[in-house]
Amino acid sequence: MIPIILKILRTGMVSEPVPSPREEFREAGNMHLESIQRQLLETLGRALAIRQIDAGSCNGCEIEIHALNNPYYNLEGLGIKFVASPRHADMLLVTGPVSRHMERALKIAYDATPGPKLVVAVGECGCNGGVFGESYASCGAVANVIPVDVSVPGCPPAPQAILQGILTAVSAKGEQLKR
Amino acid sequence: MRIPGLSLHFQALPGAVPAAIARVDSANWNEAARVVHESGRKLVALWGADNRDRDGTFVMFAAYAVDAGLAVIALPIAQASPTDAPCYPELAGMFPVAARMQRAIADLLGIVATDANDPRPWLRHGAWPEGVFPLRRDFDASQRFDNPQENYPFVRVAGDGVHEIPVGPIHAGIIEPGHFRFSIVGEKVLRLEQRLGYTHKGIDKRFESFRVADGGRLAGRVSGDSTVAYAWAYAQAAESLLAIAPPPRATWLRALMLERERIANHLGDLGALGNDAALAFGLSQFMRLKEDWLRWAGGAFGHRFMMDCIVPGGVARDLSSEEAERLARLAYDLEKEVHALRHIYDEHAGLQDRFITAGRVTPQLAMKLGLTGLAARASGQARDLRVAHPAAPYDELGVIVATQRGGDVAARVSVRFDELFESLRLIRLILHKLPAGELRIELPAPQPGAMGIGWVEGWRGEVLVAIEAGEDGMIRRGHAHDPSWQNWPVLEHAVMDNIVPDFPLINKSFNLSYSGQDS
Numbered sequence: 001m002i003p004i005i006l007k008i009l010r011t012g013m014v015s016e017p018v019p020s021p022r023e024e025f026r027e028a029g030n031m032h033l034e035s036i037q038r039q040l041l042e043t044l045g046r047a048l049a050i051r052q053i054d055a056g057s058c059n060g061c062e063i064e065i066h067a068l069n070n071p072y073y074n075l076e077g078l079g080i081k082f083v084a085s086p087r088h089a090d091m092l093l094v095t096g097p098v099s100r101h102m103e104r105a106l107k108i109a110y111d112a113t114p115g116p117k118l119v120v121a122v123g124e125c126g127c128n129g130g131v132f133g134e135s136y137a138s139c140g141a142v143a144n145v146i147p148v149d150v151s152v153p154g155c156p157p158a159p160q161a162i163l164q165g166i167l168t169a170v171s172a173k174g175e176q177l178k179r
Numbered sequence: 180m181r182i183p184g185l186s187l188h189f190q191a192l193p194g195a196v197p198a199a200i201a202r203v204d205s206a207n208w209n210e211a212a213r214v215v216h217e218s219g220r221k222l223v224a225l226w227g228a229d230n231r232d233r234d235g236t237f238v239m240f241a242a243y244a245v246d247a248g249l250a251v252i253a254l255p256i257a258q259a260s261p262t263d264a265p266c267y268p269e270l271a272g273m274f275p276v277a278a279r280m281q282r283a284i285a286d287l288l289g290i291v292a293t294d295a296n297d298p299r300p301w302l303r304h305g306a307w308p309e310g311v312f313p314l315r316r317d318f319d320a321s322q323r324f325d326n327p328q329e330n331y332p333f334v335r336v337a338g339d340g341v342h343e344i345p346v347g348p349i350h351a352g353i354i355e356p357g358h359f360r361f362s363i364v365g366e367k368v369l370r371l372e373q374r375l376g377y378t379h380k381g382i383d384k385r386f387e388s389f390r391v392a393d394g395g396r397l398a399g400r401v402s403g404d405s406t407v408a409y410a411w412a413y414a415q416a417a418e419s420l421l422a423i424a425p426p427p428r429a430t431w432l433r434a435l436m437l438e439r440e441r442i443a444n445h446l447g448d449l450g451a452l453g454n455d456a457a458l459a460f461g462l463s464q465f466m467r468l469k470e471d472w473l474r475w476a477g478g479a480f481g482h483r484f485m486m487d488c489i490v491p492g493g494v495a496r497d498l499s500s501e502e503a504e505r506l507a508r509l510a511y512d513l514e515k516e517v518h519a520l521r522h523i524y525d526e527h528a529g530l531q532d533r534f535i536t537a538g539r540v541t542p543q544l545a546m547k548l549g550l551t552g553l554a555a556r557a558s559g560q561a562r563d564l565r566v567a568h569p570a571a572p573y574d575e576l577g578v579i580v581a582t583q584r585g586g587d588v589a590a591r592v593s594v595r596f597d598e599l600f601e602s603l604r605l606i607r608l609i610l611h612k613l614p615a616g617e618l619r620i621e622l623p624a625p626q627p628g629a630m631g632i633g634w635v636e637g638w639r640g641e642v643l644v645a646i647e648a649g650e651d652g653m654i655r656r657g658h659a660h661d662p663s664w665q666n667w668p669v670l671e672h673a674v675m676d677n678i679v680p681d682f683p684l685i686n687k688s689f690n691l692s693y694s695g696q697d698s
Contacts, residue, residue, distance in 0.1 A: 008460065011467070053349055054349075056380055058401065059403040066353055070469070071467050101378070136318075158483065
């Protein structure tokens with residue numbers, strides 16, 4: 001136990017400041033964000049619960065989504081956590097391309113997510129099919145299968161960009177609800 | 180090339196991989212398999228091609244790892260009539276690993292293994308109907324079919340108190356999709372049956388729309404965690420096909436990237452394995468170290484995973500002397516930190532209690548089922564391509580293979596630690612000996628019909644890429660083989676008689692690729 005405690009003490013806090021939302025990630029709307037926690041509370045009334053769905057990716061985006069959970073990004077400190085069921089989720093974080101063999105599972109998960117729900121498509125393939133395109137085996141972009149609020153480009157996008165995508169979707173929803 | 184006990188005429192392929200190809204008839208196809216099997220050597224990959232437009236035949240390729248290198252046996256198959264299924268003698272009786280590959284070939288090409296005892300589809304769920312074969316030359320890749328709900332006949336386990344737990348395709352974490360069907364009694368797993376193919380993206384077909392010069396972009400995305408291994412294997416294949424050799428500095432930088440990729444994945448896995456045994460501290464610490472490691476690559480090579488940095492003819496990015504110095508310091512710090520964490524893991528009673536004996540694969544079983552990569556080395560198979568057939572610069576690096584005989588989660592953890600330290604040593608050596616000079620050379624135009632093969636020891640195991648050139652510099656047939664083909668079936672054995680809650684831990688200790696297998 002003592003080596004563990006010493007290691008934790010020596011490592012200290014490594015969490016970094018939060019990036020701001022990126023307006024170019026979303027189609028419409030215009031707002032800026034003052035406090036992320038407040039935003040989450042105003043929009044959802046609680047922490048943001050995300051269900052991640054790999055709908056056919058190469059696993060590259062998943063590695064970067066995993067990285068979001070490392071101490072540098074301090075996701076849970078912001079009030080964002082990943083959950084195991086779409087029924088517990090406010091947001092689906094979907095990577096693509098959506099393979100045709102995952103098309104049905106993705107639609108079922110989307111239908112199982114209670115409204116108001118958000119969908120963030122992650123990665124080049126989630127945005128437009130990427131190198132895999134559309135074919136007998138690939139539906140291409142996530143938006144070809146379920147409605148998408150925000151798309152985050154990059155192959156794969158860095159963790160900061162994915163976090164910005166998540167925050168952009170939340171702030172857009174907050175704006176929508178106010179109206 | 181010669182295989183002892185076999186009189187076949189092999190034609191050597193140029194390039195970094197000691198590969199040779201022999202065209203055979205079906206009697207010699209069987210004979211080659213028997214000789215390789217009896218000498219205890221392994222089947223690496225099995226794939227097919229449609230050459231009807233050229234000479235009226237289909238062709239099957241079996242790539243065996245033999246002492247002299249990679250022996251590729253090619254069997255042309257004439258079709259009796261256009262409606263008859265082309266057939267070849269099945270190999271799964273001798274090489275169990277062939278079973279799923281044979282089913283995949285039947286799904287994609289309609290080439291059928293005679294006497295195969297599992298006729299169920301493997302990669303085909305509902306995206307294309309029975310009797311339609313996407314990898315045939317006359318199949319238009321943009322076609323779409325109805326996608327009906329499939330009814331896959333799982334093997335049922337009967338008996339008092341036996342019940343099933345279906346899991347997936349969407350799993351309860353940030354993981355790739357696949358389906359696991361557990362038959363259990365109480366807490367104990369009697370049988371696990373995997374159903375994969377959910378992430379099939381038609382990669383082999385997609386290769387046909389890439390040029391030989393730029394197909395590495397696709398190969399580098401077969402399995403994102405192994406992008407360097409795939410890009411290097413693809414580059415080897417393209418260079419073999421074009422009969423060119425990359426400049427020395429490029430091969431040394433490739434090895435630097437490959438060892439960096441191995442370390443990045445081992446760091447992530449060591450953290451996740453601690454977490455799966457309820458030591459969240461391990462995850463936080465290792466993920467912090469992995470993040471530092473990836474950020475260096477993001478700065479030095481412009482990409483955290485080094486995607487698209489290896490290209491046919493060389494490398495696309497250079498390493499500056501400042502970045503080399505930073506990497507040396509980072510490697511030094513990392514080694515110190517991982518030593519401290521290994522000590523904590525080793526001394527942690529709760530962790531070791533979960534690791535030791537969980538998911539055991541005996542050396543005998545590993546041998547019989549053809550286990551590969553780090554999982555094989557944890558089950559007493561002292562095999563590593565970097566030593567067995569070292570491509571430059573590994574011939575000058577003298578890799579020390581890490582092995583364990585326990586075959587359990589603890590052994591796979593231990594091999595990861597040992598390989599991580601060995602890769603750090605290799606990185607220091609590479610930084611010290613890195614030659615100056617050109618980064619990449621011009622590519623000549625590929626000859627239609629020319630074939631090339633790449634074979635690389637990725638962090639998970641042996642990655643193989645085979646390509647054949649078509650007209651106008653395009654790829655006619657591209658095939659990417661992931662080591663997960665070998666290791667997924669072994670996982671079904673590893674979990675038998677373990678308890679259900681240990682499955683995530685055992686699964687993570689293999690950390691196999693869905694996307695690489697489904698491709």
